[in-house]
Amino acid sequence: VMKKVFITIFYVLFPYFLCFAGDNFPFSFFSLIKESRIQFDYSYSINQKVKITGSGNVLLQDSAFVMISKALEIYCDGKTSWTVDKDSKEVFIEEIAKSSYNLTNPAILLNDMEKSFVKTFERKELFLGKKAQSVFMKPVIETEIAMVKLYFSFFQLDGASMIFIDGTQIDFLFRKWKFSKKSDDMSVFSFNESKLDSSFVVSDLR
Numbered sequence: 001v002m003k004k005v006f007i008t009i010f011y012v013l014f015p016y017f018l019c020f021a022g023d024n025f026p027f028s029f030f031s032l033i034k035e036s037r038i039q040f041d042y043s044y045s046i047n048q049k050v051k052i053t054g055s056g057n058v059l060l061q062d063s064a065f066v067m068i069s070k071a072l073e074i075y076c077d078g079k080t081s082w083t084v085d086k087d088s089k090e091v092f093i094e095e096i097a098k099s100s101y102n103l104t105n106p107a108i109l110l111n112d113m114e115k116s117f118v119k120t121f122e123r124k125e126l127f128l129g130k131k132a133q134s135v136f137m138k139p140v141i142e143t144e145i146a147m148v149k150l151y152f153s154f155f156q157l158d159g160a161s162m163i164f165i166d167g168t169q170i171d172f173l174f175r176k177w178k179f180s181k182k183s184d185d186m187s188v189f190s191f192n193e194s195k196l197d198s199s200f201v202v203s204d205l206r
Helices: 002-019 027-034 106-116
Strands: 037-047 052-061 064-069 073-076 080-085 090-095 117-127 130-139 145-153 156-164 169-180 201-204
Touching (some): 027 106, 037 106, 052 106, 106 169, 117 145
Antiparallel strands (some): 037 052, 037 169, 052 064, 064 073, 073 080, 145 156, 156 169
């Protein structure tokens, strides 16, 4: 019985050990994300003159995602996005190429990290009171983002800080990571606006 338990643990954790091996870290972690369907909780804070905070849950597979927060629900099948604002009773439908790049969306951040950033250096430091491996990333091309700092501990991404040229900083916290096999059923990433009641205004911007 113990042997079976050990083998099961080995096959569950082995991909995570690979993520932390060699010079390819942390991109091997993001490669693992691209090979899986993942779910996680997140929170963020934007440090400006007026502090903005938010939290929610993300389901992600390839370029498709669902992001559920208190204020908004965003569905994306990889080509089309549906932004549902239940408070204002509005739904915006956009093509991905035309949609605004929402930097507070952790699904976009994680999906673009491997192709949009390069590692400059890494070091060990404390993050939220515990030891972490911090990795400093810079954009491949010149953007409004000066740097992204990633915090890893015990084979998972715990947080990230996105620092802009103008001094603005967005801090993310990640928790409750769940990795599973990719599914052929992608229907969960689309939104059926016909289910909305008549009080909603739907703006199709495609």
